[in-house]
Amino acid sequence: MKKLTEREQHARVPYSHKEGAYPLGSWVAEQRRAYGAGQMTGLRAQRLEKLGMVWSLADERFQENLEAAKAYYDQHWTLCAPRAAVALSRPVxxxxxxxxxxxxxxxxxEWExxxxxxxxxxxxxxxxxxxxHYAALRELVADEEGQAEVLPGVTVHGMxxxxxxxxxxxxxxxxALTDGQRERLEQLGITPLAPAPEKPTRASTTFERGVAALAQYRARTGSVKVPRAHVELLEDGAEVRLGVWIMNQKGRRAKxxxxxxxxxxxxxxxxALEG
Incomplete structure (x- = not known):
């Protein structure tokens, strides 16, 4: 065992490995079994640990992959990596x-x-x-104060x-976001946009402009008898074909x-008063 660790600089011995004729791999596996079953003395365990003995291969693999995960985080600021992501030649x-x-x-x-x-x-x-996306945004606005402004077209890692x-x-x-998502955005100074005001329907807008035009015409002339071809110009610049509009309202009175x-x-x- 000592010769192998000095030569290879580690104590990860495949089960089938032999040093000369000696089945070192199976011997190491037996030591792990004895250690896990509490059948090994503290002194023996210490001697093996000094040689770099790894009692749990799963723990060792976790630590190796964790190092790769740390390398990924350093570049992407998150461990929510796509499945195809690789770091330190490992499928992190x-x-x-x-x-x-x-x-x-x-x-x-302890892994979590x-x-x-x-x-x-x-x-x-x-x-x-x-x-x-959030992690990339967090990195972009890390030094910003107040409301963050990141315009469409600003990309990070292709996003x-x-x-x-x-x-x-x-x-x-x-x-639709969860409380946790909204909380993280708010911590970056992100707030939702104000709801857009409801736009009146075309019919409602047309009617209201007609009423405004008729009121303006009446105030100016003292009459509501409007020539068919008359066009009334409102203060906002809108033109209302008032004579035609009145005829249309009368024609669809029932509706x-x-x-x-x-x-x-x-x-x-x-x-309009008729029953």
Whole structure:
């Protein structure tokens, strides 16, 4: 064992390995079994540990992959790596994806602690893709004060962070986010956009402009008898074909609401009062 560790600089011995004729691999496996069963003295364990003995291969693999995960985090600011991600020649994306599966960390609370020390949000309750965009945004605005401004077209690692941010701020998407997602955005100074005012329907706008034009015409002429071809110019520059509009309202009187008929009657159109 000592000769191998001095030569290879590690104590990871394949089960089938032999040193000369001696089956060192199977001997090492037996030592691990005895250690795990509590059948090894402390002195023997210490002697093996001085040679670099690894009692748990799973722990060793975890630490090796964790180093790769740290290297990925240094470049991408998140451990929510795509499955195809590679760091230090290790498939870190697939490894992290496997660990996020339910029950994958059962019996290894220290593994989860180690991952959280690198990235508290390594296993968020929201999509990993969202977390990748958020992490890039967080890095972009790290030195900003107040409301962050990242415009569409600003890309990081191939992701359009500006476009993504604009979508998060829309009222519909903002409301669909979890409390945790909104909290993280708010910590960066991100707030939702104000809801857009409801646009009146075309018909409503046309009617209201007609009423305004008729009121203006009446105030100026003292009459509501408008020539068919007359066009009334409103203060905002809108042109209303007032004569045609009045004829149209009279023609569709049966379809007008009570409120609209009352508005027309108040201006002096007697036909609006008819039962």
């Amino acid at each position: 994306g697939q490894w992290l994806s496997n660990l996020r599966r339910p029950g994958a960390l059962d019996g290894h609370p 602690t180690a991952l959280k020390e690198v990235d508290e949000d390594w296993n968020p309750s929201w999509p990993a893709n969202w977390q990748r 359009d962070i500006g476009k993504w941010l604009a979508r998060q701020r829309t009222p519909k998407v903002w409301q 007008l609401t009570t409120d609209k008929l009352s508005a027309l009657a108040a201006l002096g159109l007697e036909w």
